[in-house]
Amino acid sequence: MSRAILIVLDSFGLGAARDAKTFGDEGADTFGHIIEAADNGKADNEERQGPLNLPNLERLGLFAAHQMKKNGKALENNVQGLYGYAQEKSKGKDTPSGHWEMAGFPVMFDWGYFPKTVPCFPxxxxxxxxxxxxxxxxxxxxxxxxxxxxxxxxxxxxxxxxxxxxxxxxxxxxxxxxxxxxxxxxxxxxxxxxxxxxxxxxxxxxxxxxxxxxxxxxxxxxxxxxxxVPPAEPTLLDRLTETGHEVISVGKIGDIFAHRGTGEIVKASGNMALVDATLEAMDRAKDGALIFTNLVDFDQSFGHRRNVAGYAQALEEFDARLPKIENRMQPDDLLILSADHGCDPTWPGSDHTREVVPVIAYSKSMPARNLGERDTFADIGQSIAMHLGLSPLKHGTSFLE
CATH class of the missing domain: 3.30.70.1250 (Phosphopentomutase)
Structure with missing residues (x-):
């Protein structure tokens, strides 16, 4: 059985993108600054203390990908996954742009915005x-x-x-x-x-x-x-639906794509409940299915609220659930962990930050490999399309080639 599981750690950036200065985000690094805060005791709370403890994400290549972004060279000891990071082509650092791009449609037009005035709405x-x-x-x-x-x-x-x-x-x-x-x-x-x-x-x-x-x-x-608003071009989800593949959308995925091509919608409250829903979907998803999950708490509960300790704790809680996800995978299943933008909890203000995102992939049938820097989030959608036997999407390059 060959399926794909795409889990978006909403807002989990790995460092400033090439164009971060344009957005006022030069120096932002969601993951790096959480690591630093934890090392310095500034991410301690009643539930967690000390350095960030993410053994499973480290094993799959997350730290190696971050080191590669930060220093140009990955620390590759005992990595078992495919690891790298991706730049964003879309013009915005918002949720729809990030998700649409990873599903094969970079947003190259300008959204409308409301001014920072009071009142701000017309x-x-x-x-x-x-x-x-x-x-x-x-x-x-x-x-x-x-x-x-x-x-x-x-x-x-x-x-x-x-x-x-x-x-x-x-x-x-x-x-x-x-x-x-x-x-x-x-x-x-x-x-x-x-x-x-x-x-x-x-x-x-x-x-x-x-x-x-x-x-x-x-x-x-x-x-x-x-x-x-619905994407202006067909996405991976549209292609899957048109060709008879099952799509299970967990969390706010259905809303982000205006319920176009999103198949079965599964709602839950909180990251761990969303992981539970993903595991349940994995138990019943058919051959050729895509399970697409958004873990929103990283963004709305910790990134926007500038809660470093809460973000660190949430990462550790997700890391502890990864073995269950891996155990539910069939031999040829493909798991991809990524993000839609950054939201550095140490950054001034409460807005998203323009950052690269992790591209961490794992399959029991694939050897570990350095994926390097990807030019677009669309490489994720293109890779899933190849894995599930679809013809190539319009944007992106598969990292499975």
């Missing part, structure tokens, strides 16, 4: 939504961290019924609302209307950000919903 947009959706008004209307703005404006939102509108450096409109006092379906309906109105602004995503709880104890829920 009056025509917010007035239209207030009228269409019978809102008493809106709160926020600024650039913000999602957890911070919910904590700051949650009480006023519950009291007034005004939803919380905010954005970030990404091409996104995010709307937060309380699941009980505002209503989950009402939030989804509001976001659907917003999606229609921002198309002319070239905005990549509208995200529903539901939360629950009471004053001082608000928590975002797993009912997040991303409304993305």
């Amino acid at each position: 009056t025509e947009l917010t007035d239209a939504l207030i009228q269409k959706c019978n809102l008493p008004g809106i709160l926020g209307n600024c650039h913000a961290s999602g957890t911070e703005i919910i904590e700051r404006l949650g009480d006023e939102h519950v009291k007034t019924g005004k939803p919380i509108f905010y954005t970030s450096a990404d091409s996104v409109l995010q709307i937060a609302a309380h699941e009980e006092s505002f209503g989950l379906q009402r939030l989804y309906d509001l976001c659907n209307e917003a999606r229609k109105l921002v198309d002319d602004l070239e905005i990549g995503r509208v995200i529903a950000r539901p939360f629950t709880g009471t004053s001082g104890h608000y928590e975002r829920t797993a009912n997040r919903k991303d409304l993305a």
Whole structure:
């Protein structure tokens, strides 16, 4: 049986990309700075202490890939996987661009963005939504961290019924609302209307950000919903679906691709639950299937919140689950671990960072090999296409050749 399992460690960069200076990210290094913080005792918390302990990722070649990016030479002792890193061709450092590129479609156009002003959204947009959706008004209307703005404006939102509108450096409109006092379906309906109105602004995503709880104890829920524009070109997922291959999308993959070619959608809350869902999918996926998983907590819970200790702990928790993933693999299965962008938790601000991403692959039937620097994330999609017997995609070069 020959299948592919692609797991995206959302935001896990390996160092500044060639064009990082253009984005103000020269010197960013998500993995490297977490290693340094752990070595210096700055990544300690109640659950973990000391240097970063990732024996399984190290065995598969992650540290070798990072050393190759940092020093030009890999430390190759006892590596069992195929390892390297990839530059991004897409113009943005956002989630859709990264995922679409690894699925074979680099985003070479410019997204629309909202300015860092208060208010940041066009009056025509917010007035239209207030009228269409019978809102008493809106709160926020600024650039913000999602957890911070919910904590700051949650009480006023519950009291007034005004939803919380905010954005970030990404091409996104995010709307937060309380699941009980505002209503989950009402939030989804509001976001659907917003999606229609921002198309002319070239905005990549509208995200529903539901939360629950009471004053001082608000928590975002797993009912997040991303409304993305569909990719402008066919992706690996489209090709797989058209040729009768099974696709199982775990986490927010379905939303990122506007549910085009994404097959079965499996949702779960938290990295470990998403790993559990991936393992369950591996137990039943057919020959020729792709299991495509996004582990969002690295980004939303630790990268954006600049939580170094939490990020380190999450990496160690994922590392501990890798043997189970490997044990569920059939002899010819291909596992690929990568990322969609960086989000250095030591970097100023709370935005993504323009970084290269790891390309770590493993199959019981493939010898370890240095993959070097890849020119595009699309090499991942091209490699999966080759592995699953598809004709070549438009972009990328397979590292299985």
